[in-house]
Amino acid sequence: MTQPKSRVKIAGEETLSNGWTRLSSYLLDYIDRKGATHRLKREVYHRTPAACILLYDPRRDLVVLVRQFRLAVHLNGDPAWMIEVPAGLLDDDHPEAAIRREAMEETGYRLRDARFLFKTYTSPGAVTEVVHFFAALIDIADRVAEGGGLEEEHEDIEVLEIPLDEAAAMIETGEIFDAKTIMLLQWALLNRGKLS
Numbered sequence: 001m002t003q004p005k006s007r008v009k010i011a012g013e014e015t016l017s018n019g020w021t022r023l024s025s026y027l028l029d030y031i032d033r034k035g036a037t038h039r040l041k042r043e044v045y046h047r048t049p050a051a052c053i054l055l056y057d058p059r060r061d062l063v064v065l066v067r068q069f070r071l072a073v074h075l076n077g078d079p080a081w082m083i084e085v086p087a088g089l090l091d092d093d094h095p096e097a098a099i100r101r102e103a104m105e106e107t108g109y110r111l112r113d114a115r116f117l118f119k120t121y122t123s124p125g126a127v128t129e130v131v132h133f134f135a136a137l138i139d140i141a142d143r144v145a146e147g148g149g150l151e152e153e154h155e156d157i158e159v160l161e162i163p164l165d166e167a168a169a170m171i172e173t174g175e176i177f178d179a180k181t182i183m184l185l186q187w188a189l190l191n192r193g194k195l196s
Contacts, residue, residue, distance in 0.1 A: 001125055006075055007030060007031040007032075007105060008028055008029070008030055008031075009028065009029045010026060010027075010028050011027040011028055011029050011039065012026065012027040013025070013026050013027075013100070015173045016043070017189060020087075021045050021046060021047055022045070022046040023043060023044070023045055023046075024043065024044050024046065025041065025042075025043050026041070026042050026043070026044060027039060027041055028040050028041075028042065029140065042064055042158070043126060044126055044127070044128060045126060045127045045128065045129075046095070046128050047127050047128055047129030048089050048090060048091075048129065049090045049129065049130050049131070049132065050087060050088060050089050050090060050098075050129055050130075050131045050132070051087065051088065051090060051095045051096075051098045051099040051102065051131065051132040051133075051134060051179070052084075052085050052086065052087035052099070052131055052132075052133055052134070052180045052181075052184065053085060053086055053087070053099045053102070053103055053111075053114065053133075053134040053135065053136055053184075054133075054134070054135045054136070054184035054185070054187070054188055055085075055086065055103065055107065055109055055111075055136055055138045056086050056135065056138065056188060056195055057138070057139060057140070057161075058094050058137050058138070059135060059139065060140070060161075060163075061163055061164055061165075061183070062161050062162055062163045063085075063100065063161075063162055063163075063164055063165060063167050063188065064086075064109060064160070064161055065083050065084060065085060065086075065159075065160045065161075065167065065176075065181065066080050066083070066085070066086055066106050066107060066108050066147075066157045066158065066159055066160065067082065067083050067084075067086055067157070067158040067160055068081065068084070068155070068156065068157045069081055069082075069156065070082050070159070073120050078177070081158075082177070082178050083170065083176050083178070083181065084178045084180070084181045085178075085181045085184050086099070086103045086106040086107055087099075087102060087131075087180060088101070088102035088105075088106075090132075095116070095119075095125065095132035095134075096114050096116065096134065099114055099132070099134050100112075100114060103156075104144075104145065104147075105137070105147070106147050106155075106157050106159070107140050107143070107147040107159050108143050108144060108145035108146050108147030108159065109142050109143050109144075109147070110143075110145075111136045111138070111139065111142070112136070112137070112138075112142065113136060113137065114135075114136045115134060115135050115136065116132065116133075116134055117133040117134060117135055117187060118133050119131060119132045119133065120133065121181065122179050131180060132188075133180070133183065133184060135184065135187070135188070135195075137195065146159075147159045154185045156192070160162075164185070164188060164189070164192070167185055168185050168186075168189055171185065
């Protein structure tokens with residue numbers, strides 16, 4: 001599919017905040033499909049790339065997930081200790097190297113193989129972050145450390161081993177409501193026969 005000729009021109013940018021992540025306000029001239037030009041104002045969070053992974057043990061038919069506190073969810077009044085797949089920022093690493101590091105830090109599992117699945121923008125309307133999705137087959141022998149996150153980063157991560165069908169059911173009950181986790185669990189259900 002060919003992209004239309006550039007219909008967007010950035011007319012101005014202002015940094016609103018530059019803390020944990022940078023928040024910018026943009027003015028842009030946008031040409032709509034009918035040829036009319038509009039001056040729009042948008043705000044964008046500049047997030048670095050990330051990676052996430054589904055750890056699946058075919059012998060026990062379970063997935064390894066983590067539970068950790070999420071401030072934004074807490075501020076919305078939802079259960080803030082979210083159940084998620086292991087994930088993290090790339091920190092200038094290749095996506096596979098980053099997710100191997102994150103899986104070890106968060107769960108204590110050393111990965112033999114990590115299979116790249118796809119990449120997504122989970123909130124493209126306002127966030128630049130692209131997330132690389134992986135899956136890996138694991139065995140209990142691959143757990144070589146406790147996990148739980150890095151103490152120096154004050155991570156407090158609980159490692160969970162949940163049967164795949166039970167984890168999928170937790171989406172319907174609302175116990176799992178993290179987008180990347182839902183996508184990877186759905187992928188696992190669709191590809192269960194190919195996972196072992």
